[in-house]
Amino acid sequence: MDTAQDARFAAEFHADIDVEKIAEVYAEALLNAVRDEGASLDEAVEEFGSFIDLLDAQSRFAAVLSSAMIPVEEKVSLLEKTLRPQASPRFWNFLTVVANRGRLDILKPIYAATRSSLDRRYNRIPVVVTTAEKIDSDLFRALSEKLRVVVGGEPVVRSVVDPEVIGGLVVRVGDTIYDASILTQLKNVRQQMIDRSAHEIQCRRDSFRNPEGN
Numbered sequence: 001m002d003t004a005q006d007a008r009f010a011a012e013f014h015a016d017i018d019v020e021k022i023a024e025v026y027a028e029a030l031l032n033a034v035r036d037e038g039a040s041l042d043e044a045v046e047e048f049g050s051f052i053d054l055l056d057a058q059s060r061f062a063a064v065l066s067s068a069m070i071p072v073e074e075k076v077s078l079l080e081k082t083l084r085p086q087a088s089p090r091f092w093n094f095l096t097v098v099a100n101r102g103r104l105d106i107l108k109p110i111y112a113a114t115r116s117s118l119d120r121r122y123n124r125i126p127v128v129v130t131t132a133e134k135i136d137s138d139l140f141r142a143l144s145e146k147l148r149v150v151v152g153g154e155p156v157v158r159s160v161v162d163p164e165v166i167g168g169l170v171v172r173v174g175d176t177i178y179d180a181s182i183l184t185q186l187k188n189v190r191q192q193m194i195d196r197s198a199h200e201i202q203c204r205r206d207s208f209r210n211p212e213g214n
Contacts, residue, residue, distance in 0.1 A: 019109050026103065027113035030094050031121070037090065045118050047091050051083070052111045066105035075099050123153040130160040130170040147171070150178070 034044040055062040065075055076099050084092055147155040171178045
């Protein structure tokens with residue numbers, strides 16, 4: 001990499017860090033305002049998420065809000081027409097503050113920071129469990145119980161199916177992939193579920209074969 005590329009990379013890296021820091025400030029401000037009102041943090045974040053879903057679905061709308069060429073007044077006017085009737089007063093006030101400070105272009109980083117902050121407040125730990133096959137609801141609950149002990153918090157488990165995953169099971173928490181001993185514990189849970197199901201099936205077969213014993 002030449003000097004010019006190094007400089008560009010460094011500038012982009014620092015820009016990303018700056019955006020993350022700014023996003024965290026707005027996220028904390030929103031959650032603190034919700035807390036001070038005694039309102040539900042989860043509902044506030046859910047409303048924010050619904051707006052982000054709207055931006056994902058309406059790319060032109062998102063482009064207008066993030067454009068540096070369009071005056072803030074026009075953006076606020078557009079938001080007022082399209083969003084204000086459905087938005088809570090709190091979220092509307094939050095959006096206007098973000099708009100007036102010229103930060104509508106980082107709404108998605110702000111939302112991501114808000115989700116992360118909410119998880120920290122409730123000691124929720126995002127966990128990605130990748131399995132070779134889709135896991136059923138019973139096994140999912142069993143994995144969640146085991147992970148609650150492993151991660152020392154409330155695991156928020158996202159299940160991913162990848163037929164090529166080595167060993168049939170991978171657990172990732174942040175940047176950490178748990179070692180073989182943890183994976184073995186989780187596999188044991190799976191085997192216990194399989195063994196239990198097999199035992200129940202056999203018991204039903206025996207009851208049909210020996211109706212007098214019931």
